[in-house]
Amino acid sequence: MARERIDLSEVLQRYKARVIQITPLDDCYLLETNRGPKELRLWPRVDIMRWSFAWREQMVRQGFREVERFIRTRDAKPFLVFGKRGFTLTDHLRQKDPYAPTAENAKQSGRVVARMHLAQQANSLFQGVDFLKQEQLNAASEAKRARAMVEDFGDCDQKTAGLFAPLLERMERSAQLLSSRWVDPEQLAVSHRSLHRDNWGLVDDKLFLHGFYRPALSVQQRDVACYLRELFLHQENMDLVTAFLDGYEELKPLHYGDYTLILAFMAYPEELWKSLERYFSLMNEQGEGSTEEIEQAIARQQLVDCLLRHVAHRAEHARSGAAYEPI
Known part of the structure; x- marks a missing residue:
């Protein structure tokens, strides 16, 4: 977290806990208090902070309590606003155990994410179609930039430049899927731009959802x-993918348009594109570059291709009476 001069005293005196020590961390301030350790966070966007509070409380109202909640102030406010910035206080979980992605945990995590998405869908502060349009523009822009790089460097390194054909094919296919006619803009809802393994932990042997404090949003299908x-690249176990989706669809069925967007985000070869971009930047500046990072990205992309085929096969079963048009 970028450090700026902030007088926290006015913020802290609004809470009941008495602060003994403050330790700045990367993304928050760790507070030692007479009520246990707490985490104080600064939100540069108050609207996202309000939205985040709303979906957390909606999940609790639905009966799910294993989620980080904002601690209320002395006058029962869930957050504070000073100028254009917001502040929230949460418990610091020292007894949080690492999340082990077993089949049962994967299925339960799918249920929890579906609950979170349903809770976020109930809030109309942000419109999903606006974020999809931004994703479409970004995908088209990056594909255009990659094609321009092919033209600039295509003759200087034939072996590496040959990787651009499959790269461009994936980037352009991702952009096409983001604009698929199967996607219903009216059904889109907003969530975080990414969901990771470190958003999970075990507290008292129960799956616990935490994090989501960085203000970056997108459509819910990007979350999934x-x-x-990430789950498949880390575990290389397709059963965990199936279990997650089974759990998710118990509460929130995925339609063909949903799967189309999930595949669009999966298909985007982000690691390969970044590694090629860095390689040609070094070639341009120094006249040489290592291909080791590119080779690693290719190996990971081959795993992602397996995941894509698996999810695409599942997507075909989600169609109901639609004419055949393979993803």
């Missing part, structure tokens, strides 16, 4: 795509 991609 990001998490399944």
